[in-house]
Amino acid sequence: MRPKLIPAATAAALTLTLAACGSGPQTEETAAADTGYPLTVANCGEEVTIEAAPEAVLTIGHSAVALLDAAGATDRIVARSGEFSAPLPEGLQNPPDDVEVVDPADPAAETIIGTGADIVVGYGLFTAAPEALEAAGIPNLVVAGECNHDGAVVEAIGFDSVFADIERYGEVFGTQEAAAASVEDFQAELSELEAQAAAETQTVASVYYWSASSTMSAHGGLSMAHDVLGRANLENVYAAEQSAYFEASVETLLDADPQVIVLSYGGYGESFEDAKAQLLAEPGAADLQAVRNDRIIGVGATDLNPDQGALRGLETVIAGAAA
Template sequence: MSFKTLLCNSAFALAASLTSVQAQATEYPLTIENCGFPQVFEAAPKNVVSVGQQGTEILYALDLGDRLSGTALWFTEILPEYKAQNDKVERIADNMPGFEAVIAKRPELAFTQYEWMIGAQGVVGTRPQFHDLGVKTYIMPTDCDGKDNLVGSDGTRTEAFSIESLYKTITELGQIFDRQQAALELVDQLKSREAAAVAKAAELKADQMTAAVWFSSAEMELDPYMAGRSGAAGDMIRAIGLTNVVTSDEEWPTVGWETIAKANPTWLILAEMDRRRFPADDVEKKLEFLKSDPVASQLEAVKSGRIIVINSQEMEASLRRVTGIEKIVTAIARAK
């Protein structure tokens, strides 16, 4: 059975299951325990500022673009299917917005994908700062469940990332905005597509292969930021069956090329993005480096062309994760 046929069969099965499952409407007031803060919603928020592309795209997937008055923190272009909604929403910052810029939109809810943006040490603002002004806050559970964001530059995982925290995010947003049916269908679609891709990976014996995931580097000559085993990217390749050659529990540790060369992964997975904070954000510079560096160029994955490029957001706890999984599995299939 082809990968395409497998995906189609899963889609048909999903469509059949959705006809018999109906979510209940939200009953307000609704209490949500979010990253240590109880939030009581008397009604669905009508004015939202979203800080983080991953979360913004989830709101668009739930058809909530008309609730957004501002967005910030973008890594790449919006998914085409959400462009019409996004074109109507002001982008108040490409990266980190100021507290005043968020408050100026008079939101009922400030929504973020990262606790370091809006949290105990939030660089945009702390939760009490927003709450004191009557603005509720919601942090994606993907960034706080099983994680201590007060330890380490990117936080420290106390438990390995679980995809269930993404489904929890979607489900809770469905409850908050009374979009529970849309949330149910979205989660089912994501699960169905991932199950199909994982089944194909098993056929390809991906569990006999290894991988390393390169996000970026502060400077080309410095050690790269690689996916650790406990973060979202580590969970993604583990779901496929690949063994991560980076054994650190950090989400994006720096790892020397000598260490990666010693592990000699079967596959190198590279992030592409529109952001240009670091030189290695540019995937073309990554590819040039791999060909020219005396250590990296000797990797079997480089010599054999076993390099897979996916979008940076496909490495994160986002709607795009399943697309990243499908791309990786397709690349493995083509190499067979």
């Protein structure tokens, strides 16, 4: 989870346009075209051109690591950042545990360039100026599910955009077979989980805290969490919010009074007990029916990210809603 207002890309903008191969004698230009490069990728409504096959990746955030793992490309990661001291997601096939975290938060341009990375994959740039990376010839690919943080830049994201993102990275890094196999497995797992969802619809709010001193935030109708809730047959009371993440006052939660509360935790290293205590300390929280009925479902922050880890989030939500 990255509760800042972060730009990113979406499934609708994941079409990869490969340079066409010319006919006639083989030249350096036609040989390059045969490799699929330059490769133009639609990135949050804009185009990013990758001149040659990337070999050294700096990741920003957990989803970049998870998606590259699913695409079979974690061996290209030379540096990590933006993980805010939270552990890597569970279930990675080839976790880059031995790769240095050069900045726990948003890396500066000098830091990125200093790693020797030839591409950045992550939730977007906040400290680094995009112009500095462009001047250094370093493309910036944004995770598909990070486009709608502060408003509807593109259509809502969900599992379909996650699967498309895995295939996109497979195309970019030349690991199409590994990416396709991962997507097939994840789609089968998603179908099995959806079949376990409760038949009766319940209302729900998905909330979290960015720090021990921050106000409550929630997942809106353009978030990965919204798709998770819907597939669990839960009705998101914040569905009308045309953003992925937003600051939600406790008053709005009290007004909606959902039957279930999904409480995301671990975004800054806190436990579920810590996050729950912070929620229960909110004025009027004891009056919420979800609190009175002990219907608070804890879900790890990385399990509501726009990557395959959301399958674990869906499993947790389905089980919690049925308990």
